[in-house]
Amino acid sequence: MFDEKGILFVLSGPSGVGKGTVRQRLFEKETHLKYSVSATTRKKRPGETEGVDYFYKTKDAFKKMIEQDELLEYAEYVNNYYGTPKEYVEEQIEKGKDVFLEIEVQGAMQVKRNFPEGVFIFLFPPSLEELKNRIVRRGTESNDLVINRLKEAKKEIDMMSEYDYVVVNDDVDKAVEKVKAIIVSEHCKRDRIENQYKKILEDDTNVRTIN
């Protein structure tokens, strides 16, 4: 009905909160969303696929992307880089497609500066105890790294106030339903569509018949 632009949705939250799981489940249900695959220098984990979960880069290759301003955001996190290629996101939004990013908190805040019209969703742990268990269970980090990650997580939770929405991840399906509702309702926001609606009324020849 409307020549509407897409919306950039950013799902973020502390490391270990379950962002990846929520994103995967969401994409099983919401086929209209475009997922922007991030670039990273961190090592591939078992079960992950190049070009699907991440584009895995060497540090040198990643730094070149930064220099050439090819990233919408990037962050160094626990000695690795993560970033979002810029061009794809901008193209999809212009075409009216919603783009969904799942990224670390530092990256989300850079996106917010570059795309203040984006919608920022903070995935919240049911408790810090649960968050700790999830990070420990992952089993890919040394003890020192686990403690580092938990400290980072606490700092990141303090950044919640920069977000538009908070979704608690006590149940993956419930969290996904909430993210889906946020996507639908954001398209109904008055300030996004007011001008388009008024234009339709002005174009409507019937306006003259009741003036």
Next chain:
Amino acid sequence: MFDEKGILFVLSGPSGVGKGTVRQRLFEKETHLKYSVSATTRKKRPGETEGVDYFYKTKDAFKKMIEQDELLEYAEYVNNYYGTPKEYVEEQIEKGKDVFLEIEVQGAMQVKRNFPEGVFIFLFPPSLEELKNRIVRRGTESNDLVINRLKEAKKEIDMMSEYDYVVVNDDVDKAVEKVKAIIVSEHCKRDRIENQYKKILEDDTNVRTIN
């Protein structure tokens, strides 16, 4: 999980846009919502029931309610009064229940002044032509009243900018799904729940173990 207050949702829009139909369909699906029945001095229409669709009042009885400050909002509209009893709404919200109001535009704006924390949804006609057809088809008004209602409708559409959301009613089921999504997503708004979440973290004894 949280000791959360309810939210007041206000569905409004021009006369004839289909507010009542959307509200009825919504309530078939969303049993957790509390509907606040309005008081009115307009005549009961075929199929309507006292205490379900409205409390039907004489003008004298309605004026007494105004004087005794028993209404959250009231409006005179095409020579009739419409109003919302205050006590019920406040009680439900305090108990953590969502309250849903379906009211005329003038009433919605009064509620906004009294309850700025409410969520205001504007139901938008697919076109003015369609709106006109709906008002004429209703068949309960004289020609002059139909013209009056259409003029009012145009004025009311200009008030869209006072609302938080705009839902176009080109398809009742789609409109209901959008209103449902707005209800879910509003409960995820960061500014509504930030303080509650931070309190949980402070209460969490595990915070100490990672400081």
